[in-house]
Amino acid sequence: MLEINNLSVKLAEEDRTIINGLTLKVKAGEVHAIMGPNGSGKSTLSYVLAGREGYEVTGGDVKFKGEDLFELSPDQRAAKGLFLAFQYPIEIPGVVTMQFLKVALNAQRKARGEKELTTPEFMKLVKERAARLDISLDMLKRAVNVGFSGGEKKRAEILQMAVLEPSLCILDETDSGLDIDALRIVADGVNALRSPDRAMVVITHYQRLLDYIIPDYVHVLSQGRIVKSGGKELALELEAKGYAEFAREAA
Amino acid sequence: MNIAVNKTPAELAYDGMLLPHPRLEDWKWTNLRVLIDRPYPPRLKVDAAKKHIERLLRRDPLAKLAHTRIVFVNGHFAEGFSNLPTGGDVRVTPRLVPLSGDDEPVLDMNKAFATAGVHVEIASNIDAPVALVHVATDAEARTIATRHALTVADGASATVFETHLGEGDYLSNSVIDITLGAGAKLDRVKLEIESSEAIHLAHALIKLGTNAILRDFTLTSGARVNRQNGTILFTGEKADAKIAGSYLLAGKQHADTRLVVDHRVPKCTSREVFKCVMDERARGIFQGKVVVQRDAQKTDGKQSSHGLLLSETAEFDAKPELEIYADDVVCGHGATSGDIDHNHLFYLCSRGIPEAEAKSMLIGAFVAEAFDTIGHEEVRHELARFAEKWLSSRKDFAP
Numbered sequence: 001m002l003e004i005n006n007l008s009v010k011l012a013e014e015d016r017t018i019i020n021g022l023t024l025k026v027k028a029g030e031v032h033a034i035m036g037p038n039g040s041g042k043s044t045l046s047y048v049l050a051g052r053e054g055y056e057v058t059g060g061d062v063k064f065k066g067e068d069l070f071e072l073s074p075d076q077r078a079a080k081g082l083f084l085a086f087q088y089p090i091e092i093p094g095v096v097t098m099q100f101l102k103v104a105l106n107a108q109r110k111a112r113g114e115k116e117l118t119t120p121e122f123m124k125l126v127k128e129r130a131a132r133l134d135i136s137l138d139m140l141k142r143a144v145n146v147g148f149s150g151g152e153k154k155r156a157e158i159l160q161m162a163v164l165e166p167s168l169c170i171l172d173e174t175d176s177g178l179d180i181d182a183l184r185i186v187a188d189g190v191n192a193l194r195s196p197d198r199a200m201v202v203i204t205h206y207q208r209l210l211d212y213i214i215p216d217y218v219h220v221l222s223q224g225r226i227v228k229s230g231g232k233e234l235a236l237e238l239e240a241k242g243y244a245e246f247a248r249e250a251a
Numbered sequence: 252m253n254i255a256v257n258k259t260p261a262e263l264a265y266d267g268m269l270l271p272h273p274r275l276e277d278w279k280w281t282n283l284r285v286l287i288d289r290p291y292p293p294r295l296k297v298d299a300a301k302k303h304i305e306r307l308l309r310r311d312p313l314a315k316l317a318h319t320r321i322v323f324v325n326g327h328f329a330e331g332f333s334n335l336p337t338g339g340d341v342r343v344t345p346r347l348v349p350l351s352g353d354d355e356p357v358l359d360m361n362k363a364f365a366t367a368g369v370h371v372e373i374a375s376n377i378d379a380p381v382a383l384v385h386v387a388t389d390a391e392a393r394t395i396a397t398r399h400a401l402t403v404a405d406g407a408s409a410t411v412f413e414t415h416l417g418e419g420d421y422l423s424n425s426v427i428d429i430t431l432g433a434g435a436k437l438d439r440v441k442l443e444i445e446s447s448e449a450i451h452l453a454h455a456l457i458k459l460g461t462n463a464i465l466r467d468f469t470l471t472s473g474a475r476v477n478r479q480n481g482t483i484l485f486t487g488e489k490a491d492a493k494i495a496g497s498y499l500l501a502g503k504q505h506a507d508t509r510l511v512v513d514h515r516v517p518k519c520t521s522r523e524v525f526k527c528v529m530d531e532r533a534r535g536i537f538q539g540k541v542v543v544q545r546d547a548q549k550t551d552g553k554q555s556s557h558g559l560l561l562s563e564t565a566e567f568d569a570k571p572e573l574e575i576y577a578d579d580v581v582c583g584h585g586a587t588s589g590d591i592d593h594n595h596l597f598y599l600c601s602r603g604i605p606e607a608e609a610k611s612m613l614i615g616a617f618v619a620e621a622f623d624t625i626g627h628e629e630v631r632h633e634l635a636r637f638a639e640k641w642l643s644s645r646k647d648f649a650p
Contacts, residue, residue, distance in 0.1 A: 075600045084601055104599075107608065
């Protein structure tokens with residue numbers, strides 16, 4: 001699904017390397033957790049994969065379903081099945097959530113040569129997915145993320161994921177700013193999407209989320225590279241020892 | 252002001268009699284002495300074929316929504332193309348209502364050159380919109396000037412459209428004098444989609460009586476040079492005016508709106524919301540002045556103007572002014588100018604929406620706050636469609 005080979009990335013505007021020789025392979029059906037302290041390159045990794053401006057790839061490559069990811073524009077990556085759940089979902093005044101979702105879904109379907117959904121078909125789909133995430137229709141009539149609470153924003157991200165049905169889900173600190181009830185709803189939403197055809201990369205600072213979304217693999221990111229990989233027990237070890245220990249081991 | 256009416260505006264410019272000097276503060280961004288670069292003789296009779304007029308009339312996006320349609324062709328009332336009310340609570344009288352008041356260049360030009368106009372009187376609550384449609388046909392360059400009066404009686408309400416469109420090179424001067432009685436309500440929608448060679452100069456004088464409500468929206472997308480003045484005068488307490496507008500400009504278009512909102516009496520509310528989109532080398536200007544006179548306590552007046560620049564050569568200038576002589580008021584203004592927010596764009600694209608379509612969505616969202624002033628849903632819908640069409644004609648935004 002996703003093959004990151006010796007990837008190095010710097011900020012476009014300044015001479016600062018953020019990702020430094022990162023290698024990671026993710027197969028369909030797998031859930032990988034990437035854990036790391038602040039500044040280790042977690043968010044940069046998610047943004048680079050989604051295609052945000054402001055970064056420069058200085059080495060290595062990324063293959064997504066066998067294709068060079070960096071040859072694709074952000075919308076092409078999405079149509080091919082890549083989805084990033086933002087750590088800080090963007091508020092877009094004036095764009096109604098429902099309309100936005102419909103345009104996005106149909107743009108992806110069109111790009112893949114699939115038939116676009118009619119409004120009734122789309123409404124049925126959204127209503128069903130929204131109910132599972134405890135999202136009201138009223139919320140969907142509001143502008144994208146505008147006036148949403150932290151928990152609502154994260155649930156809205158997961159709703160988008162549930163409607164767009166991507167094959168690779170990247171969750172960037174989806175747990176941040178969530179209380180325990182909201183965390184459970186979000187995690188349930190994510191778990192409902194686990195499938196043998198779908199891969200997930202869960203980026204998180206804390207182990208807490210991984211109590212709810214159980215990963216197959218855990219990787220520790222430090223100074224832009226993966227310094228240790230293991231099974232789900234590695235997350236607990238990290239929580240006990242702290243990141244400093246691993247950073248030292250790596251150095 | 253002494254005006255030699257047999258002269259063209261351009262000729263008069265050299266005498267400094269009619270066209271405003273750019274040293275006048277209100278006209279510093281719109282130098283008509285330069286922008287009106289050729290003669291536009293007034294009162295020129297031109298012929299127009301019926302089929303051309305009909306074709307132009309069909310171009311009005313609001314055509315099918317108006318019940319009463321009062322049509323002016325090349326500055327003359329065209330009864331044959333109009334659909335007049337058969338009596339009752341809308342009275343339409345073709346006549347040139349005398350204009351009193353200010354010495355103001357657009358008004359002065361109108362006083363000198365206006366050839367026709369109507370007085371529209373609304374006596375009760377009218378559901379079906381009333382339209383004033385101005386059509387200019389392709390002919391010699393000339394000045395076309397009309398002047399209307401609109402009276403909405405105490406407690407009456409109406410939706411009134413004003414459309415200006417045409418073909419070829421002309422200068423259109425249009426004045427409307429509006430009076431809202433006590434408790435009257437007016438939804439006014441003006442659509443300026445003049446020919447791309449034309450010059451459009453307009454002035455709306457609006458007086459609001461006690462408890463009157465005004466919802467005013469102007470879409471400016473035509474003409475190479477546009478200057479629209481608005482004078483909004485509160486004469487009765489607790490009246491409420493919202494004046495909104497949107498520009499959709501490209502090429503070298505120049506549009507300048509100058510509003511003066513004059514709070515003379517207490518407890519009135521005014522809102523101005525302008526959302527302006529400029530592409531290529533277009534230039535948008537918004538000058539808004541809110542005056543709160545000494546007796547106008549408890550005034551609530553706010554204005555905001557925002558420019559969205561779609562190219563590096565587009566420009567937006569805003570000049571908000573507050574002149575407050577009362578001490579118990581809430582007033583504010585805000586102005587911004589910038590390009591499309593890259594974070595917004597990335598978010599939409601990351602969900603699979605192609606960049607051009609995402610930009611269109613964001614531009615639509617940007618102008619929405621101004622369009623929302625239009626109370627009539629079908630009208631709002633038609634103008635949103637007009638905006639979509641405009642966007643899809645821009646090279647980088649075609650969905």
